[in-house]
Amino acid sequence: MHILLIEDNPNTAKLMELELLDAGYQVTVAYDxxxxxxxxxxxxxxxxxxxxxxxxxxxxxxxxxxxQAGYQEPVIFVTARSDSEDLAIGRQVGANDYIVKPFGSEVLLSCIEQQRCAA
Incomplete structure (x- = not known):
């Protein structure tokens, strides 16, 4: 499974990338x-x-x-924004799930696995 991680904080991106690689995923990171x-x-x-x-x-x-371009694969927001308005906006634009920072690797991996099983 190939995951695209779009995260502008280099430290956060590196930690997440290492967790994902360790779990066996192929990862591409974009910072912008x-x-x-x-x-x-x-x-x-x-x-x-x-x-x-x-x-x-x-x-x-x-x-x-x-x-809008027809991308149908899962999109998961990983963000520090945690109020209900942000969650609603995330759903309105088509996100499948929403993880609030900070989180443990088990939360991230479980969320990814849920999306894989739902596909």
């Missing part, structure tokens, strides 16, 4: 919203992990663009 969107459209990953606040484009803008 515009780059992340281009990578998603080019590579067509099996799942996108998406931060909310990114340079160039926000997570919701990326998710909405992907959905």
């Amino acid at each position: 919203g515009l780059v992340g969107l281009a990578v998603a459209q080019t590579l067509g990953p099996d799942l996108v992990l998406l931060d909310w606040q990114l340079p160039s484009l926000t997570g919701p803008e990326i998710c909405q663009s992907l959905r």
Whole structure:
């Protein structure tokens, strides 16, 4: 399974990438919203992990663009934004799930596995 991680914090991205690689996933990391969107459209990953606040484009803008372009694979927001309005926006733009930072690796891996089983 190929996962695209779009996360602008290099430390967070590296930790998540290592956890995902250790779990056996193939991972591509993008640190910028515009780059992340281009990578998603080019590579067509099996799942996108998406931060909310990114340079160039926000997570919701990326998710909405992907959905409008016909991308049907799971998109999971991974963000510190935790109020119900943000959760509602995430769902409105087409996210499948929402993980609030900070979180443990078991939460991340469980969420990914749930999306794999639902597909």
